[in-house]
Amino acid sequence: MSASSRTNAAGIAQLRKRLEPRGWAVVEVPVTKALHLKSGLTAVPDGTVVGFASLVDDPGLFADFLPVPEAHGSAVVAMDPTTVIMSADAPRTSALLRERGLTVVTTPVTEFEKLEGGVTCLSVRLRD
Secondary structure, eight states, X not given: OEESSSOOHHHHHHHHHHHGGGTOOOOOEEOSSSSSHHHHEEEOXXXXXXXXXXXXXXXXXXXXXXXXXXXXXXOEEEEETTEEEEETTOHXXXXXXXXXXXXXXXXXXXXXXXXXXXXXXXXXXOOO
């Protein structure tokens, strides 16, 4: 959970109240360098958090943080345990993730990226 211009302490408290009784922890992450949390970092299927370092307030908050070489490489959506979808505008990050054993599907989202949008903003995950 991130405190930002779009999320305040009351919102975080409401989420914590609903999730903690179910056994889920809510961890507050500061977001001052990006529009929202997933503009600066996301997680790949093994739980590694990937992010463009200059958009992340405190990479040390994450046990397994992998800095990526392009800002648009910070937004990935896990499709299954070995596949992610991400921007075609981050070829070095795509190669880095492939080297880590992931199948990477890229798509052009340039117009959305002009306003800090990306595949994370354009995706809704449905789970079985």
